[in-house]
Amino acid sequence: MRRFDALAGAAERHLSRAALLGFLALLLNMYLLRVRILSDVVAGGVVIVAVLVLLARAEDIGFRRAMIGWLAAGAAILLAGALAATEVTLAEAWMGLHRLLLVACFVLFARALLRGQGAPRVMAMLFAAGGVSAGLSVALHIATAPVLLERIEMLGRPWNPIPAAAAVAAAALAGVALLRAGLVPSRWRLAAYGGIGAILLAMALTQSRGPAIGIVLGAALLMLPRGAALRLAAVLAPVAFVAASSLVPLEASLRALFCDGEGLLCRPSLRLPLWQSAVEIIVAHPLWGLGASHRMGEGWLNNPQNAVLATAVYFGLPFLLAAMLAFGLLLRRLGRVKPGAPQAWAAAMMVFSAVYFAFEPSPFAFYNAHWVFFWLPVAVILASPRRAEP
Numbered sequence: 575m576r577r578f579d580a581l582a583g584a585a586e587r588h589l590s591r592a593a594l595l596g597f598l599a600l601l602l603n604m605y606l607l608r609v610r611i612l613s614d615v616v617a618g619g620v621v622i623v624a625v626l627v628l629l630a631r632a633e634d635i636g637f638r639r640a641m642i643g644w645l646a647a648g649a650a651i652l653l654a655g656a657l658a659a660t661e662v663t664l665a666e667a668w669m670g671l672h673r674l675l676l677v678a679c680f681v682l683f684a685r686a687l688l689r690g691q692g693a694p695r696v697m698a699m700l701f702a703a704g705g706v707s708a709g710l711s712v713a714l715h716i717a718t719a720p721v722l723l724e725r726i727e728m729l730g731r732p733w734n735p736i737p738a739a740a741a742v743a744a745a746a747l748a749g750v751a752l753l754r755a756g757l758v759p760s761r762w763r764l765a766a767y768g769g770i771g772a773i774l775l776a777m778a779l780t781q782s783r784g785p786a787i788g789i790v791l792g793a794a795l796l797m798l799p800r801g802a803a804l805r806l807a808a809v810l811a812p813v814a815f816v817a818a819s820s821l822v823p824l825e826a827s828l829r830a831l832f833c834d835g836e837g838l839l840c841r842p843s844l845r846l847p848l849w850q851s852a853v854e855i856i857v858a859h860p861l862w863g864l865g866a867s868h869r870m871g872e873g874w875l876n877n878p879q880n881a882v883l884a885t886a887v888y889f890g891l892p893f894l895l896a897a898m899l900a901f902g903l904l905l906r907r908l909g910r911v912k913p914g915a916p917q918a919w920a921a922a923m924m925v926f927s928a929v930y931f932a933f934e935p936s937p938f939a940f941y942n943a944h945w946v947f948f949w950l951p952v953a954v955i956l957a958s959p960r961r962a963e964p
Contacts, residue, residue, distance in 0.1 A: 704745020
């Protein structure tokens with residue numbers, strides 16, 4: 575028994591180191607180097623660590639069973655669509671399952687990272703990477719942009735300014751949570767405030783309105799007592815999603831009221847026609863959708879630009895209902911976990927993500943910024959112990 579415990583301990587230490595190396599590679603890719611081969615290395619490393627976690631039985635049996643259950647349900651829905659609908663092929667079903675498996679692997683990877691490094695240290699690394707990226711991106715933009723108020727092109731993996739803004743917003747909110755908890759040493763506080771300032775300036779230059787709304791709500795949540803923040807986030811996240819989504823049908827009226835032209839924040843979002851087309855697709859293909867590779871147009875206007883609509887368009891309403899049930903259970907758990915700085919950050923990120931996904935596609939996508947602003951906080955919530963009941 576002692577020998578087995580020693581082997582288990584050694585395996586856990588090696589997993590922790592592997593997860594740390596993988597996370598550092600992810601931060602390098604996400605915030606500094608937009609290199610395709612590095613993205614492939616990160617995704618491959620996440621899968622390898624996840625497999626090792628399962629082989630080493632580093633996860634408790636209850637969590638393994640729950641994850642297998644949800645994956646089996648998702649796989650069953652996707653396979654049923656491939657068998658029942660002529661619009662969805664087995665290749666489409668495999669693409670959807672591949673996305674689910676990759677997300678599951680990242681959650682396993684993130685939980686191993688959190689166990690080995692501790693959530694505050696993971697948040698500190700995330701904050702440092704986001705702050706450095708934002709500072710360098712702003713400096714490069716000022717030095718090279720022909721017009722200062724052009725949309726900034728951030729360094730790192732997200733080529734689109736909207737997910738780029740979300741990635742640095744996750745870092746800024748991690749920094750705010752650490753500062754609020756007194757977890758930033760006094761000698762680093764000035765640098766921390768500078769990093770938050772650089773991120774806010776970079777976000778302003780992305781001209782991305784969804785992340786801007788989300789970070790305001792997330793930061794406001796972090797100003798509350800932690801227990802209250804967790805309970806409020808569980809309610810506020812769905813409300814924020816609905817409220818943010820309602821802005822799109824009201825866009826024409828709001829722009830007529832507040833805007834004289836189409837520059838900066840008055841830029842048309844172009845989402846309402848996409849949403850209308852998405853609803854038509856869902857009505858025509860409610861059960862199984864049209865598959866994960868379906869495209870509605872060219873360029874960035876090729877998807878519904880809303881997580882609920884996109885998930886239904888790609889995978890159908892049964893899959894959407896299962897995903898919404900899982901998110902509801904996650905929020906229920908969030909309201910019951912032991913409060914701390916990591917949990918407060920995760921709560922802020924759930925509210926932020928609710929606003930973000932009102933204007934952007936499904937979280938069930940390949941490796942990109944949603945891993946750090948949505949799935950990493952999800953892993954924090956799932957790894958957090960429940961608070962003691964009075």
